[in-house]
Amino acid sequence: MFKSGNPxxxxxxxxxxxxxxxxxxxxxxxxxxxxxxxxLLLTVIAGAAYTWQLYASGQxxxxxxxxxxxxxxxxxxxxxxxxxxxxxxxLAPAYGILExxxxxxxxxxxxxxxxxxxxxxxxxxxxxxxxxxxxxxxLYNFRVIKATEKFKSIIFSATLGIVIFYGxxxxxxxxxVEMEFMNFGNGSLLGIGISLFVVAIAALNxxxxxxxxxxxxxxxxxxxxxxxxxxxxxxxxVWLYIEILKLLSRxxxxx
Numbered sequence: 001m002f003k004s005g006n007p008x009x010x011x012x013x014x015x016x017x018x019x020x021x022x023x024x025x026x027x028x029x030x031x032x033x034x035x036x037x038x039x040l041l042l043t044v045i046a047g048a049a050y051t052w053q054l055y056a057s058g059q060x061x062x063x064x065x066x067x068x069x070x071x072x073x074x075x076x077x078x079x080x081x082x083x084x085x086x087x088x089x090x091l092a093p094a095y096g097i098l099e100x101x102x103x104x105x106x107x108x109x110x111x112x113x114x115x116x117x118x119x120x121x122x123x124x125x126x127x128x129x130x131x132x133x134x135x136x137x138x139l140y141n142f143r144v145i146k147a148t149e150k151f152k153s154i155i156f157s158a159t160l161g162i163v164i165f166y167g168x169x170x171x172x173x174x175x176x177v178e179m180e181f182m183n184f185g186n187g188s189l190l191g192i193g194i195s196l197f198v199v200a201i202a203a204l205n206x207x208x209x210x211x212x213x214x215x216x217x218x219x220x221x222x223x224x225x226x227x228x229x230x231x232x233x234x235x236x237x238v239w240l241y242i243e244i245l246k247l248l249s250r251x252x253x254x255x
Contacts, residue, residue, distance in 0.1 A: 026223035033213050036230035040096040044234070047100020048107065055108045063105050070102030081231055088227035095231060099238050106242070110184060110249055118252030125245040132199075132244070133237060136206040145204075147211035155208055158201045184246055187253030195247040202240040209233050 047070070054063040077095040081088050111122045139145045169182050181191035213229040 028217045028221040028223060028225040028229070030214055030217045032223070032226040033217070033229040033233075036092075036226050037233050040092055040230050040234045041237075043093050043096030044100040044103065044238070047097040047102075048104030049100075051101050051104035052108045055105070055112075063108075066101045067105035070098045070100070070105070074098040074102060078231075078235065081228065085228040086224055088231055089224055092227045092231040092234075096234060099234075103238065103241065107245065110245060114249060114252050118248065121248050121252065122245070125241060125248055128244050128248075129237065129241040132203050132240060133206060136203055137210060140207045140210045145207050147208050152208055155201065155204050159205060162198055162201060184249045187250050192247070192250050195243060195250055199240065199243045199247055202236060202243055205236050206233075206240070209236050 051063050051066055051070075054060070054066070074095055077091045077098060081091050081095065107122045107125075111120075114121045136145075140147070145151070169179050172179060180186055181188045181194065183191075209229075209232060213233070216225055216229060
C-alpha cells in the first residue's frame with residue numbers, strides 16, 4: 001500500500017508510526033498535513049527571498065555560501081527526518097528554510113542568465129509547478145488517476161532509475177567526465193527529452209504522495225506524521241520545480 005517513488009514515504013515508516021501512536025495524543029489528518037505543508041512552503045519562500053535579495057544587493061559571495069549550506073544542510077535534514085519521522089515537527093521547518101536558500105540562489109542565477117533569451121523564466125517555472133501540482137491533485141481527487149499497485153511499482157522503478165542515473169552523472173563529473181546534455185541551459189533534443197521524462201515522473205510522484213497521506217490518515221497514524229507527510233510532499237514539489245526550471249532553460253537555449 002505504501003510503495004512510493006518518494007524515498008521519504010515508505011511502508012516501514014508508516015507502520016512504525018502506527019505502532020507508536022499510543023505514545024502520542026491525536027492522530028494524523030489530511031487537513032492537518034496540508035496545513036503544515038502550507039507552512040513549510042512559506043519557509044521555502046522566506047529562504048528563497050533572502051538569497052534573492054542578497055544577489056540584488058551585490059552580496060553574491062554570501063549568497064553562494066548560503067546556497068552550499070542550503071544544499072548540504074537540506075540533505076542532512078532530509079536524511080534525519082527519513083530515519084526519525086518523530087523529528088519532523090522540528091526539522092521539517094529547518095529543511096524548508098535550507099531548501100529555500102538553495103532554490104532562491106539557483107533561481108536568481110538562472111533568471112539572470114536567461115534574462116535576454118527567456119525573461120521571467122523563474123515566474124513561469126513557479127506557475128507551472130503549482131499548475132502541475134494542482135492538476136495532479138484534481139486527477140487524484142476525482143480518481144482519474146488511481147494509485148494502484150501497478151502504478152506505484154512503475155513510478156517507483158522510474159524514480160529509482162532517475163536517482164541512479166543522476167548519481168552516475170555526478171560521479172563521472174568528479175572524474176572529469178562531463179555529460180553536457182545534463183547541464184542547465186543545454187538545448188539538445190536528448191537533454192530536453194530527459195527533462196520532459198523526469199518532469200512527468202516527478203508529477204506522477206505527487207499522485208502517490210497524496211495517496212500515502214490519505215492512507216496514513218485513514219489508518220490513524222500519529223499526529224507528528226502530519227509534519228512528515230507535509231515534508232515528503234515538499235520534497236517532491238521542490239524536485240518538480242527544479243526540473244521544470246531546467247526544462248525551460250533548455251527550451252530557451254534552443255530559441
